Amino acid sequence: MLNLNMFLLLSSILFSIGLAGIVINRHNLVVLLMCVELLLLAVNTNFIAFSHYLHHIEGQIFVFFILTVAAAETAVGLAILMLLYRKRGTIEIDKMDMLKG
Amino acid sequence: MSFLLTQHFPIELVCFYTFALLLLISAGMVVLSKNPVQSALYLILAFFASAALWIMAEAEFLGLILVLVYVGAVMTLFLFVLMTIPFENLLLKKKHWTYLLSGIVVIILFTLLMLKIFAPFQMLSLTANVPTSVSNTEAIGLQLYTTYLFPFELAGLILLVAIIAAISLSAKYNRQKIVVNVNEQINVTAATRLKIIKMAAEPKIAKDEPHA
Numbered sequence: 001m002l003n004l005n006m007f008l009l010l011s012s013i014l015f016s017i018g019l020a021g022i023v024i025n026r027h028n029l030v031v032l033l034m035c036v037e038l039l040l041l042a043v044n045t046n047f048i049a050f051s052h053y054l055h056h057i058e059g060q061i062f063v064f065f066i067l068t069v070a071a072a073e074t075a076v077g078l079a080i081l082m083l084l085y086r087k088r089g090t091i092e093i094d095k096m097d098m099l100k101g
Numbered sequence: 102m103s104f105l106l107t108q109h110f111p112i113e114l115v116c117f118y119t120f121a122l123l124l125l126i127s128a129g130m131v132v133l134s135k136n137p138v139q140s141a142l143y144l145i146l147a148f149f150a151s152a153a154l155w156i157m158a159e160a161e162f163l164g165l166i167l168v169l170v171y172v173g174a175v176m177t178l179f180l181f182v183l184m185t186i187p188f189e190n191l192l193l194k195k196k197h198w199t200y201l202l203s204g205i206v207v208i209i210l211f212t213l214l215m216l217k218i219f220a221p222f223q224m225l226s227l228t229a230n231v232p233t234s235v236s237n238t239e240a241i242g243l244q245l246y247t248t249y250l251f252p253f254e255l256a257g258l259i260l261l262v263a264i265i266a267a268i269s270l271s272a273k274y275n276r277q278k279i280v281v282n283v284n285e286q287i288n289v290t291a292a293t294r295l296k297i298i299k300m301a302a303e304p305k306i307a308k309d310e311p312h313a
Contacts, residue, residue: 001114034131
């Protein structure tokens with residue numbers, strides 16, 4: 001029987017995969033942004049599951065807004081990445097040490 | 102084949118496990134793959150599997166929006182940006198396995214944390230849903246344009262700000278110091294640009310000797 005537990009477990013494993021991706025990944029800024037997308041996907045799945053099992057539509061409305069903000073954030077993040085690539089010539093995270101003391 | 106649709110075959114569990122496994126495997130490959138373009142494609146697969154799961158949870162509008170907006174716009178944007186970077190710069194040169202241990206610890210701790218919260222939710226199930234007369238899109242619309250109208254307008258404003266930010270960050274400006282007046286340019290006559298001077302003919306000058 002498909003219950004809420006399974007959706008929540010799925011969303012938490014997805015969230016931790018995204019989180020581990022951010023921690024493990026040290027070589028590429030684009031993969032970092034993709035792992036942030038994974039985090040947001042996990043949270044959205046969580047909201048959808050709760051919205052379904054508690055019979056409230058507000059969960060889906062919040063997902064709507066999260067999708068909007070995630071798309072906006074991705075666009076701005078990629079614009080910053082392109083600018084960084086133009087100035088630094090690389091997108092490795094280890095090379096972004098301009099603020100290092 | 103009709104045994105798949107009988108009461109005894111747990112079709113929804115099979116569908117859920119299939120799409121959930123696809124989702125988790127492609128999410129793992131996003132993180133572990135050497136090539137960021139492959140990561141992007143695995144992420145697209147993850148979004149498709151996730152859209153299938155959302156449609157199973159009766160959120161059809163959002164499942165389709167996920168495919169249209171997220172895959173169709175955001176991931177396309179990712180791939181376009183990846184296209185502008187030369188390929189040799191993208192590949193993983195050496196793996197940083199020192200961070201892998203902390204990554205695994207993060208996964209285990211976080212999943213344990215979530216498992217502690219799961220206990221009260223075992224009773225609820227998918228089939229206890231009361232079917233309503235409105236479709237999912239209509240139900241979202243009924244709330245979105247009445248109760249949540251202000252956040253909806255703010256979301257539009259956020260998108261506007263994002264457009265302005267993205268364009269102003271990545272646009273290349275042509276530094277044009279000379280301003281051209283097109284009217285003047287096409288009304289030019291030869292008399293204003295050329296002056297013909299009459300000179301008397303002069304004797305031919307011998308060429309200089311080359312350097313000795």
